[in-house]
Structure formats: C-alpha cells, structure tokens
Amino acid sequence: MNTKELKRRVSFGFAGHGHKNVTILYKGKEYTCTSTNVCATDRINSDEPETHRRFMIGTLKQAYLALWNECKAKNNLK
Secondary structure (H helix, E strand, O other), X not given: OOHHHHHXXXXXXXXXXXXXXXXXXXXXXXXXXXXXXXXXXXXXXXXXXXXXXXXXXXXXXXXXXXXXXXHHHHOOOX
C-alpha cells in the first residue's frame, strides 16, 4: 500500500492517558484497537515540513504502517 491508501484506511482518536483508539479498514470491514504508539501518532499529527522532522523517527508511511500492523496483530488478522 502507498501512503495515500494508508491515510484512507487508518484513523485514530484520543482514548485517554496516552492511548489512541485506532481504526483500520481491512478487506471492507472496520477493526479497532488501542495503541500507545506515541511516535507514530505524533509523526502523523506533525505539521512541520518534512525536512525539519529531525527528531521524529521514520517517514509518514512508516508511521501509518506501524499503526496498521499493530491493529492487524491485535485483531488476529493475516
């Protein structure tokens, strides 16, 4: 999947105390999980230009992919 597809299929919202509710669209169905992956969510929410993200680890695609893979694993999807 490319970044545009991941943006369309992965969403998240506040769940409290550093947790995020992550929702993915996988094979036409929605699956949810709770994540504490602050690095990924901060990277996605950052509005700094790409060249100024020295302190953030990974690309935007890697951040979305991390949440995607975590939610798939927690829902026992293959």
